Amino acid sequence: xxxxxxxxxxxxxxxxxxxxxxxxxxxxxxxxxxxxxxxxxxxxxxxxxxxxxxxxxxxxxxxxxxxxxxxxxxxxxxxxxxxxxxxxxxxxxxxxxxxxxxxxxxxxxxxxxxxxxxxxxxxxxxxxxxxxxxxxxxxxxxxxxxxxxxxxxxxxxxxxxxxxxxxxxxxxxxxxxxxxxxxxxxxxxxxxxxxxxxxxxxxxxxxxxxxxxxxxxxxxxxxxxxxxxxxxxxxxxxxxxxxxxxxxxxxxxxxxxxxxxxxxxxxxxxxxxxxxxxxxxxxxxxxxxxxxxxxxxxxxxxxxxxxxxxxxxxxxxxxxxxxxxxxxxxxxxxxxxxxxxxxxxxxxxxxxxxxxxxxxxxxxxx
Amino acid sequence: xxxxxxxxxxxxxxxxxxxxxxxxxxxxxxxxxxxxxxxxxxxxxxxxxxxxxxxxxxxxxxxxxxxxxxxxxxxxxxxxxxxxxxxxxxxxxxxxxxxxxxxxxxxxxxxxxxxxxxxxxxxxxxxxxxxxxxxxxxxxxxxxxxxxxxxxxxxxxxxxxxxxxxxxxxxxxxxxxxxxxxxxxxxxxxxxxxxxxxxxxxxxxxxxxxxxxxxxxxxxxxxxxxxxxxxxxxxxxxxxxxxxxxxxxxxxxxxxxxxxxxxxxxxxxxxxxxxxxxxxxxxxxxxxxxxxxxxxxxxxxxxxxxxxxxxxxxxxxxxxxxxxxxxxxxxxxxxxxxxxxxxxxxxxxxxxxxxxxxxxxxxxxx
Numbered sequence: 001x002x003x004x005x006x007x008x009x010x011x012x013x014x015x016x017x018x019x020x021x022x023x024x025x026x027x028x029x030x031x032x033x034x035x036x037x038x039x040x041x042x043x044x045x046x047x048x049x050x051x052x053x054x055x056x057x058x059x060x061x062x063x064x065x066x067x068x069x070x071x072x073x074x075x076x077x078x079x080x081x082x083x084x085x086x087x088x089x090x091x092x093x094x095x096x097x098x099x100x101x102x103x104x105x106x107x108x109x110x111x112x113x114x115x116x117x118x119x120x121x122x123x124x125x126x127x128x129x130x131x132x133x134x135x136x137x138x139x140x141x142x143x144x145x146x147x148x149x150x151x152x153x154x155x156x157x158x159x160x161x162x163x164x165x166x167x168x169x170x171x172x173x174x175x176x177x178x179x180x181x182x183x184x185x186x187x188x189x190x191x192x193x194x195x196x197x198x199x200x201x202x203x204x205x206x207x208x209x210x211x212x213x214x215x216x217x218x219x220x221x222x223x224x225x226x227x228x229x230x231x232x233x234x235x236x237x238x239x240x241x242x243x244x245x246x247x248x249x250x251x252x253x254x255x256x257x258x259x260x261x262x263x264x265x266x267x268x269x270x271x272x273x274x275x276x277x278x279x280x281x282x283x284x285x286x287x288x289x290x291x292x293x294x295x296x297x298x299x300x301x302x303x304x305x306x307x308x309x310x311x312x313x314x315x316x317x318x319x320x321x322x323x324x325x326x327x328x329x330x331x332x333x334x335x336x337x338x339x340x341x342x343x344x345x346x347x348x349x350x351x352x353x354x355x356x357x358x359x360x361x362x363x364x365x366x
Numbered sequence: 367x368x369x370x371x372x373x374x375x376x377x378x379x380x381x382x383x384x385x386x387x388x389x390x391x392x393x394x395x396x397x398x399x400x401x402x403x404x405x406x407x408x409x410x411x412x413x414x415x416x417x418x419x420x421x422x423x424x425x426x427x428x429x430x431x432x433x434x435x436x437x438x439x440x441x442x443x444x445x446x447x448x449x450x451x452x453x454x455x456x457x458x459x460x461x462x463x464x465x466x467x468x469x470x471x472x473x474x475x476x477x478x479x480x481x482x483x484x485x486x487x488x489x490x491x492x493x494x495x496x497x498x499x500x501x502x503x504x505x506x507x508x509x510x511x512x513x514x515x516x517x518x519x520x521x522x523x524x525x526x527x528x529x530x531x532x533x534x535x536x537x538x539x540x541x542x543x544x545x546x547x548x549x550x551x552x553x554x555x556x557x558x559x560x561x562x563x564x565x566x567x568x569x570x571x572x573x574x575x576x577x578x579x580x581x582x583x584x585x586x587x588x589x590x591x592x593x594x595x596x597x598x599x600x601x602x603x604x605x606x607x608x609x610x611x612x613x614x615x616x617x618x619x620x621x622x623x624x625x626x627x628x629x630x631x632x633x634x635x636x637x638x639x640x641x642x643x644x645x646x647x648x649x650x651x652x653x654x655x656x657x658x659x660x661x662x663x664x665x666x667x668x669x670x671x672x673x674x675x676x677x678x679x680x681x682x683x684x685x686x687x688x689x690x691x692x693x694x695x696x697x698x699x700x701x702x703x704x705x706x707x708x709x710x711x712x713x714x715x716x717x718x719x720x721x722x723x724x725x726x727x728x729x730x731x732x
Contacts, residue, residue: 116611176597176618177590183619184581186612191574193559197610208557215550216582224543224681231542233649244563245482246552246639250646252542253549273612280616283599315590 004030004061005053005095008132014090014125020115023104027129028088028095029053030061032071033079035134042135043077044126044162045086046147046154049275050267052094055086069351076358076365077142085133087126089150091117091274096125099198099270112198117274119146119282123154127161140164140362144347145314146275148322149173149282155298156287164302165331166361168347168354169311171318172291172325173283178313181220182276185213189269198270207264210272214260223310223343227252284325295329303333304361306354311344334361370396370427371419371461374498380456380491386481389470393495394454394461395419396427398437399445401500408501409443410492410528411452412513412520415641416633418460421452435717442724442731443508451499453492455516457483457640462491465564465636478564483640485512485648489520493527506530506728510713511680512641515539515648521664522653530668531697532727534713534720535677537684538657538691539649544679547586548642551579555635564636573630576638580626589676589709593618650691661695669699670727672720677710700727 009026016022030053035042045055045067056065056072071077077084088096091114099114106113130138141162143151148170155165174182192209194200234251248254284294303326307319316337323335338353340346347354359365375392382388396419401408411421411433422431422438437443443450454462457480465480472479496504507528509517514536521531540548558575560566600617614620650660669692673685682703689701704719706712713720725731 112611173599175590176593176599176616177585179599179616180581180585180593180618180622183614183616184578184585184622187581188554188578190610190612191578212550212554212557212578215546215553219543219546219550224541227542227546233539233542233545244556245478246556246643248549250542250545250549252546256546256550277612 002054002061002063004058006030007095008129010125010128014121014128016115017118017120017124018116022097022115025090025097025125026095026101027090027097027125029129030055030058030086031133032056032058032084033082035083039135040137040139041081042083042085042130042133042138043140043142044130044138044154045077045084046122046126046141046143046150047086047089048145048147049272049279050263052092053086053088054094055084066348069355070358074365076355076362078362078364081364082139082362083135085130087129089122089275090125091122091271091278093268093271098268099274100268111270114270114274116281117278118153119150119278120153120157122150122278123157126150127154127158136161138162140166142166142168143170144168145170145344146279149279149284152284152294153282153287155300156284156294159297160299163300164304164361165298165300166304166306166358167322168306169308169314169319169344170322171314172294172322173285174280175318179280181216181313182280185216186273186276188212188216189273195269200269206269210264210267210269211260213272214263215256218256218259220313221343221345223312223341225310226341226343229341231255291325292328295325295331298329298331300326300331302361303331304357305333305335306338306347306357307336308338308340308343308346310339310341311346313344368420368427368429370424372396373461374495376491376494380487382481383484383486383490384482388463388481391456391463391491392461392467393456393463393491395495396421396424396452397499398422398424398450399448401449405501406503406505407447408449408451408496408499408504409506409508410496410504410520411443411450412488412492412507412509412516413452413455414511414513415638415645416629418458419452419454420460421450432714435721436724440731442721442728444728444730447730448505448728449501451496453495455488455641456491457488457637457644459634459637464634465640466634477636480636480640482647483644484519485516485644486519486523488516488644489523492516493520493524502527504528506532508532508534509536510534511536511710512645515645515650518650518660519648519653521666522650522660525663526665529666530670530727531664531666532670532672532724533688534672535674535680535685535710536688537680538660538688539651540646541684545646547582547679548646551582552639552642554578554582555639561635566635572635576630576633576635577626579638580629581622584622584625586679587709587711589678589707591676592707592709595707597621657691658694661691661697664695664697666692666697668727669697670723671699671701672704672713672723673702674704674706674709674712676705676707677712679710
């Protein structure tokens, strides 16, 4: 925990969208820039599944954040003009309460006794943080990947509380391909004997299942086209593990291995299961009975939808549907389709493509 | 083992492409139709990774084969005119010698002592079967998926031994996306504690790893578009497994589960590892130093390349590359791109689309 990370505990408790109550959940968040006197310059960022609230560096925590090149002085989310807030999702494990936290009612770690988590819960608890910071109406909500769905939940449940919405590589709801991928990732963790029905210890956690799940994640986060350019059929130098004819041979296998090793140990397995499941559950159509009704619930002055043509997990036809849905509901919508080669992860790694689009929308980077 | 399945044992032994010798490997095969007096009406089918030699039913084995609607009287591979041969790949477990077979030199099951398997080995041993059947030159070789790569190996190593070649949803070599998928499938099996470095017993085999690998297989064998039509966000009725909030909920999860359960137990895990690895290893460019040289080695009068636009595993740009490669090397090439929705598996399940194309090429179905 760094000095940049602040905590808010909802002492009054929090009732979950699908039932169950958290006695006194904590939300971890970071902010950049200053709230102006009119309190109308705040931007709330909803993250994808795995990031923490540390979206960017600051004087209190100079380490690079996960969106370092997007937030700061002279950057698209310009901290000279905007007050930027990022909350670690409820259910995660970077300071916010989740399945890895102690249940104050029992003194035990929640594990699978944590109630079903939904993105509505993630949205509503983040809104508590925003209000706590003295903001009544947000300038904008920005949501990436899962965070885009959280943003839809926010806009449908708190109409008028944000004037603008930016959806990046997201969807109105998960399609069966994405559900299948995430379900299989969860099964990889759940079938690791070390998972032990969620009761693993720190010294014996399901890292094998996590490693497999992360590799499948990377396969769907990047694009086949990128890997053709980057790896082709390039091979590693043989390291000779006798007796195992299936050792890592191709560069792409080594790449997946190093990414997977970085991830395991960082992220709590039960938290991963809950957040992954929440992504499958979300459906904007549950807000009013149809997608159309869901979009109509929102009160937005301006919308930006960004999609990437090589995205496998949140394919570009879902981006077009999102933009069309906003447009049909009367929200002024700008749709930008980027031909980045790095698939779903492009918003994290292809800043040269995303920065101009975001600068234009936020009238920044002057 | 049925009466339709015939066996050929190569008593002289077989030297593997990447080293190692099999003392007296057996090849299982089936045939349909009759070899004519000129011995020029034989068609050899190379299978994908998992099928047996039982491609179609016959009087000796009336059970439906894996390509039942493609082979038979009045069907594209018309048994009134053609003598059709299908060989169970070397390295597989349906009668042909593979890692699950007993090594006659030791009396022990090969397991991981089986030499590195390549598709060149699969092609060469099948050619032994063809010669054994009295065929000097094949009318055609037909290869589906992995079998298409085996067919390329055959045509490059035995030029002039087939007059025509049909490649269905295959490739000149695996790209990194497919390598990543197969590598992860192998890792799922290898990290199942029951795998035990290949030394599992029949009662305790790595079925969990196999189930996961098959699910990832299905995700890449079908298409996201098909699943949108077929499942959408349809849910199963809750069966209530208390304590596990991650039980099967969506129809697509149930579909994967039933397919995975069907597969495990049928296919030997070590055989799967070897064949999967052989698919990654194959590269037509190794036959002459470049893809161009590989294509030029072949002597073919007629080529048919069929691709499916929704194929994720052997994407349509690889089909176009195949067709262009044949064409540039001077083989008369017909290229057909089918807009089937069922992805890579279309050649197994979308007969209405494939039959006319095959009939036209084989001048059958009159």
